[in-house]
Amino acid sequence: MTGTRKRLERTLWLSALTTMILTAPSAMAQSSVENFFRGQTVKIVVASGPSGGFDTFARLLARHLGRFVPGNPTFVVQNMPGAGGLRAAGYIAKVAPRDGLTIGAVQGGMVKAPLLGLTGADYDSTTLRWIGNLNSEVHVCVAWHTSGLKTIKEAMQKELIVGASAGADSELAPLTFNSLLGTKFKVIPGYQDGPRILLAMQRAEVVGRCGWSWSSVMSQHPEWVKEKTISTLMQWPTKHANLPNLPLAQEIAQSDDDRQAIEFLFGHLVMSRSYVLPPDVPVERLEALRNGFDAMVKDQAVKADFVKANHELAPSSGAEVQARVNRIYGTPKHIVEKALQAIAGAKR
Known part of the structure; x- marks a missing residue:
């Protein structure tokens, strides 16, 4: 009986030790992310001027997202209109700090802009890190x-x-x-x-x-x-x-x-209220923002605020948006060529 008890105690001890070893990195990462975001200000760069749809959606996001991100950072909106949204998209892709404190609210069309050869769209949308999308637009x-x-x-x-x-x-x-x-x-x-x-x-x-x-x-x-x-x-x-x-x-x-x-x-209009980070943002910070976004769009108070603002809320996750971006980049070449011919008169 004594031997059996000792073997049981040893098994339980090894199980507890294994759990501690497996969960410690996750707990440390959570603590690290929380410490990073605490007291910080996250800037949402909106690719349009004040009062438009992109601006009002971004301000709703800024109002609520901080409650759902570890450390509860403050979110603020900065408008960066110009070049049909390419100015802000280029800033996020090439200039913005890659620390998780700058988010882009860019038009979904900026995803395919490099494939169309638009001036200033010298970036690869698949390398950007997508947080989530608030609405599928018609x-x-x-x-x-x-x-x-x-x-x-x-x-x-x-x-x-x-x-x-x-x-x-x-x-x-x-x-x-x-x-x-x-x-x-x-x-x-x-x-x-x-x-x-x-x-x-x-x-x-x-x-x-x-x-x-x-x-x-x-x-x-x-x-x-x-x-x-x-x-x-x-x-x-x-x-x-x-x-x-x-x-x-x-x-x-x-x-x-x-x-x-x-x-x-x-x-891309099905992801037209999307929010994106620059390339190479640390994975744990991307995940914290994605998880916060997913929790936010399920919150009843947030849903009520969208209704009050007369805005639709039909969200999709960052992983879903990332997958759609990858599919856009996989479009057959002859279809891309036909699309290019159709917009040949556009300023590019």
Whole structure:
């Protein structure tokens, strides 16, 4: 009996020792991450000006994420508009410190920008470290009421002047649809960001915008929809639940290659409210931010805040976003070439 008891005690002791050995590194890493983030300020660099959809989503993130990250750091927003989002994307990819204290809130289109040869997109999106995505977006083309256009078929018969930011979806989308669908959008690039395009519509400088997220339409100017100040012409890359009868761009396309080119150019919209770190950020800090993000989007108070702000919340994890980025980079070459031909008129 005594021998049996000793063997049992020895087994339990060895089991406890093994558990301590296995869990010690994890505990030490957690403590290290918590010590690093405690008292720190994490900067969220937003690739647009104040008041746009990217800005308001980033401010909601900044309001809540610190509660879910070890050490409870403070999050602040810094706007960095320019070059259709490429200025901020390039900063995150090439300039920002790689310590986990600088996060990018960049347009999803910046993922494929290097594949399109856009000026300033000299980076590899697969090397960036994705934290997570707050919403899957549906984009639309809209026409100002003075244009006289109410359907996408009419935009195939009559010119519609649309404002755009060079290199952004607001330029790439109308050029793509002109090439692949036969629309007659006249693109006026040069606007710094989305809010300035909306101001240009109000000033009658342009009479439309092609490449505006439906969630932003409904959070920024729901009265324009209600009062029919704008007509919504088409949607992509997926159908929005609240727009069941609005034509989908891929349904209008005449060939499978055309549909694939549209999906290559705009499939990133399912990760269009994504947050990203520079390359080579220490793995334990990336994981802390990813885990904090995943916990945050499940929190009931956070969900309520999004509802109050009239913003949709349809999140995906950092690992899911990273996998989608890798798939975009695996697009067949002939589809990429077709997409390049479609946007040949864009400033690149």
